[in-house]
Amino acid sequence: MTTSEVDLLVAAQNGSDDAFSSLVMQYQNPVYNLCYRMLGNAQEAEDAAQETFWRAYQAIRRYDRNRPFATWLLSIAAHYCIDQQRKKRITTMEIEDWMEEVIPDHAPQPEKRMGDREERMSIQSMLSTLNPQDRAAVILRYWYEYSEEEISQALQLSISAVKSRLHRARLKLAQRYHNQQVALAERIQDESPAF
Amino acid sequence: MSHPPFETWIIQDETLTTTQAAELDQHLLSCSQCRQVKAGWQPVERQLREADIVAAPVNFAARFQASLENRKAQERRRQVRNALWFLGGSMILVSLFLMIRTVVVITPARLIGEIIHFIALAPQRWLEFRYILYYWGSQIPPVILVVSALTILGWTMILVTTWLLTYLRISNQGVGK
Numbered sequence A: 001m002t003t004s005e006v007d008l009l010v011a012a013q014n015g016s017d018d019a020f021s022s023l024v025m026q027y028q029n030p031v032y033n034l035c036y037r038m039l040g041n042a043q044e045a046e047d048a049a050q051e052t053f054w055r056a057y058q059a060i061r062r063y064d065r066n067r068p069f070a071t072w073l074l075s076i077a078a079h080y081c082i083d084q085q086r087k088k089r090i091t092t093m094e095i096e097d098w099m100e101e102v103i104p105d106h107a108p109q110p111e112k113r114m115g116d117r118e119e120r121m122s123i124q125s126m127l128s129t130l131n132p133q134d135r136a137a138v139i140l141r142y143w144y145e146y147s148e149e150e151i152s153q154a155l156q157l158s159i160s161a162v163k164s165r166l167h168r169a170r171l172k173l174a175q176r177y178h179n180q181q182v183a184l185a186e187r188i189q190d191e192s193p194a195f
Numbered sequence B: 001m002s003h004p005p006f007e008t009w010i011i012q013d014e015t016l017t018t019t020q021a022a023e024l025d026q027h028l029l030s031c032s033q034c035r036q037v038k039a040g041w042q043p044v045e046r047q048l049r050e051a052d053i054v055a056a057p058v059n060f061a062a063r064f065q066a067s068l069e070n071r072k073a074q075e076r077r078r079q080v081r082n083a084l085w086f087l088g089g090s091m092i093l094v095s096l097f098l099m100i101r102t103v104v105v106i107t108p109a110r111l112i113g114e115i116i117h118f119i120a121l122a123p124q125r126w127l128e129f130r131y132i133l134y135y136w137g138s139q140i141p142p143v144i145l146v147v148s149a150l151t152i153l154g155w156t157m158i159l160v161t162t163w164l165l166t167y168l169r170i171s172n173q174g175v176g177k
Helices: A003-013 A017-039 A042-062 A069-088 A095-100 A110-127 A132-142 A148-155 A159-191 B006-011 B018-030 B032-050 B060-105 B108-139 B142-173
Strands: none
Touching: A003 A017, A003 A042, A017 A042, A017 A069, A017 A110, A017 A132, A017 B060, A042 A069, A042 B060, A069 A132, A069 A148, A110 A132, A110 A159, A110 B032, A132 A148, A132 A159, A132 B032, A148 A159, A159 B006, A159 B032, B006 B018, B006 B032, B018 B032
16 A cells, blocks of 8 residues: 555544545446446446445445455455345346446447447356356456465455366356357358358 | 456556567467457447536435435434334333243242232232321421422422423434434
8 A cells, every 4th residue: 555545544444534535536447347247247346346335435444454455345346246236136137227328438330339349248147157256256256366375355255266267167167158159150150151 | 267367457457568478479479369358448448438427316415405305304204213113122021021921930729819918918918008108208307308298399490491402302303413
């Protein structure tokens, strides 16, 4: 943590709303990305990210400054999203929502934008096959480059549980990708004209 | 069928030793299932590593800031509501306990008799109470009476002010702050 971030945290813990707003500005992208990757829907992700910051605001006095703030914040977001997923029992992603989503901040060229969207859909589609806790572990590992120990702290799991979840998730993703490729190859074969 | 440790070696993050890599290559030559895992995992891993961070929507932080006051007001209302429910619930429980205890310990006939007795003796007890007040009032020096009155008034003011300040603090910050 940088000195300015520590100052902001101290001020936020002493009740400064301005300091907390600065923290929101600083961490909005990582928190939103985690929520988006977990829930797969832009509106739900924004609601979840807003709720995460509100929960953090309420609990900021109990935050232990010896712990990385990002891990603490992402832990709140991950637990909230896992709870939401359990409540809703989502098993498949809402593809229509992805198509309607707006890519924020910048507007790249149409080809690139289409490519980004397809890639995002493909990744989201893969993630949606995992159960919420496995998905959270994969997101923290690959988007935030967290070690197994950091993931265990964020998700409040043992390190062996994290290892086992990551193993199971990777295997499932590999099998799903392989099956998709096989199905695609068969479809191309069926559609090709027979002479 | 799972093939440890080869399956783990294919999908783990750590780099394999030369011996492990050679063993894995040898195994892959004869195991189609592990070849499938490897063929599936490599593109997935590449996509995961190359995936970007999705940026929060424009004005996300401003929306949070705008909703903060509303959320704080809602939280204060919730805390006050909970405190009132707790207080009301406690009073109802205590009243119920006392009523049940009274009904169990005292028979209804005796209870009615006690009430009538209390009402009948009330005027006489009021006269006795007034007599005691007048008697002790005439015995105590006026200075002590004034000091006692000022002490009671002072403490009342301190307690009321403390209560008001606590009420204002809880109203502004909530119980957790």
